Amino acid sequence: ITNNDRDIRRHETEWHKKITLSLSCLIFFFIGAPLGAIIRKGGLGMPVVVSVFIFIFYYLIDNTGFKMARDGNWIVWAGMWTSTAILAPIGSFLTYKSNNDSVMLNADLYIGWAKRIVGIRSTRNLIRKDVIISDPDYRKTADELKILTAECEQYIQAQHLKGISNYIKLWIDNKQDGEMYLIYKRLEDVIEVMSNSVSPVLLNAVNRYPIIPVYAHVRPFRNRWLNIMASIILPIGLFFYFRIWLFRVRLYKDLKL
Known part of the structure; x- marks a missing residue:
């Protein structure tokens, strides 16, 4: 059988x-x-x-x-x-x-995506253009950089970037950091103008400006409930908590430049 x-x-x-x-x-x-x-x-x-x-x-x-x-x-x-x-x-x-x-x-x-999660920094690689339609207005650009520097100082003092955030408040607070995006956008506009320069020395100086990760120093999700769920799951919450703190310190150093 x-x-x-x-x-x-x-x-x-x-x-x-x-x-x-x-x-x-x-x-x-x-x-x-x-x-x-x-x-x-x-x-x-x-x-x-x-x-x-x-x-x-x-x-x-x-x-x-x-x-x-x-x-x-x-x-x-x-x-x-x-x-x-x-x-x-x-x-x-x-x-x-x-x-x-x-x-x-x-x-x-x-x-x-992995570089953004781990925190590996991207670098600029501006080179001299073969064809330049209009030269930068250096005086206007210098004035814009002075204003931008003052705004960065105000932002550093207002946000206390070097301090450690309260764990619960960090995840519950639903405020969006739109000010940092405006600073980033204005900096990129200035760099875009300066990329038309013919001076290698000036281009090298512009390449030293950091690429700022605008949202890395805030909560990882835009949905408030996803942030709360991440905070409850401690391994995930602690990972993002220390990651946010490290990016806040990096942002402080970047804005000081």
Whole structure:
């Protein structure tokens, strides 16, 4: 009887395998083709690497389901169709993203996001332009920088950037720091004007101006309830709390420049 059950399960697994294997080939087409469109950098190499990882993932699930179905631990159809059931949504999702010109697999996007989370600073790289339509008004720019310097000093004194914020007040307070954005915008406008300079010395001086992360020194979410939830989950709340404090100290040093 045991041998008969084993033979029946083997027969059923092979019957299902004929269908699932054919479907898997079709589904892999809808995975591989979108990957080439979504991953735009790296030529052929990166899509192939991602496809290989997806195939290994599929192979492990397919073998596990086959073994469970063959040994009678799972229902035959459930074990044989598990890999297809997991693979089909992945193929549909990637095809949908490809049709909408998604950049979800753009490595630069995730690298930039990771740098912002960790706090790695971006640097300016202004070089002399070949064609300059209008020269900067140096006197006007100098006056704007003096006014901007005074505003930065007022902002530092008003916000107490070097101090440690109250943990509860930090997360409950729902005020938005629009003043810092205005300072950042005016600084970038001045730098944009000065980028038209022909002086290498002046361009090097402009490159030393920091790129200010405008919202890194405040709460991570704009939704108040998300901030409250983050504060309740202590590992997340403490991470963002110390991150905010570090960015406040960095902002203090940047504004002092």
